[in-house]
Amino acid sequence: QKEVEQDPGPLSVPEGAIVSLNCTYSNSAFQYFMWYRQYSRKGPELLMYTYSSGNKEDGRFTAQVDKSSKYISLFIRDSQPSDSATYLCAMTPGGSEKLVFGKGTKLTVNP
Amino acid sequence: KAGVTQTPRYLIKTRGQQVTLSCSPISGHRSVSWYQQTPGQGLQFLFEYFSETQRNKGNFPGRFSGRQFSNSRSEMNVSTLELGDSALYLCASSLLDSGNTIYFGEGSWLTVV
Numbered sequence: 063q064k065e066v067e068q069d070p071g072p073l074s075v076p077e078g079a080i081v082s083l084n085c086t087y088s089n090s091a092f093q094y095f096m097w098y099r100q101y102s103r104k105g106p107e108l109l110m111y112t113y114s115s116g117n118k119e120d121g122r123f124t125a126q127v128d129k130s131s132k133y134i135s136l137f138i139r140d141s142q143p144s145d146s147a148t149y150l151c152a153m154t155p156g157g158s159e160k161l162v163f164g165k166g167t168k169l170t171v172n173p
Numbered sequence: 174k175a176g177v178t179q180t181p182r183y184l185i186k187t188r189g190q191q192v193t194l195s196c197s198p199i200s201g202h203r204s205v206s207w208y209q210q211t212p213g214q215g216l217q218f219l220f221e222y223f224s225e226t227q228r229n230k231g232n233f234p235g236r237f238s239g240r241q242f243s244n245s246r247s248e249m250n251v252s253t254l255e256l257g258d259s260a261l262y263l264c265a266s267s268l269l270d271s272g273n274t275i276y277f278g279e280g281s282w283l284t285v286v
Contacts (some may be wrong), residue, residue, distance in 0.1 A: 077220065092239055098277070103282075104280075105177075105179075105263055105278050105279040105280045106263070107217075107277070108274065108275065108277075109277055111274055150215075152216075158204075158221055158229050159204050159205075159206035159229075159265060159266075159275050160206070160218050160229045160231075161206075161208075161218065161229055161275065162218070163215055163216040163217075165215040166215060166216075166217070
C-alpha cells in the first residue's frame, strides 16, 4: 500500500463548478498537510497548509483534514479556467522538508 | 521577495556524463531540499540540507549527491547519467521552524540522451 493515494483523474468540470480533490494516507505519523498547484512545466505552488483536523479556508479554497480517517480534501468554489492545473497533496510528520506526495490530479475547468 | 531560484532551467546531457544543478533558497531560509519529478513516479524526495548538513536522504542510488554552502545555497550532482535520470529536478526551501511551509522553485529540466 502506498503511503499517499491520490486519484490521478483527469477531472474536467465546467466553469463555476465546485471541485473536490482528495487524498488518503496510511502513515499516522503525518501531522502537516499541504496542497500544491502545478501548472504545466512549472514548479509546484503552495496553495494551502494545515496542521490540525478540521477545515481551513482561503478565498475560494478550503482544505479539510480528517486524521481519524486519514483523509484530506481540497475544495475549490466557483472554479475558473485559470484553476486548470495539476493539484498535488503532500504531507510530512514535521521537523523536516521530507514531503510525501500524491501522484497529483489533473484538473481542467472548461469556460 | 525573490522565490527559490534554480539554474539551469533546461539542459541536455549524454548518458554517462555528470550534471550539477544549482539552487538559491528564499532569503532567510536555511533548509533546502531536492526532489525528482517524473511522469511515472511523481515527486520523490532526494535529500535535505540544513546548515550545511544532510538531514535526510531519500531512496536514490549514490550517484545522486548534494551539498549546501554557508550562504544556504545548494547544489546537487548526478554522476554517470542514465536515461532514466531524465526528469524535472525541484529544489525547495523553508525556515524549517515555520511549521513546514515549504516553497518550490521552477525546477531544472534534465534530458539524458
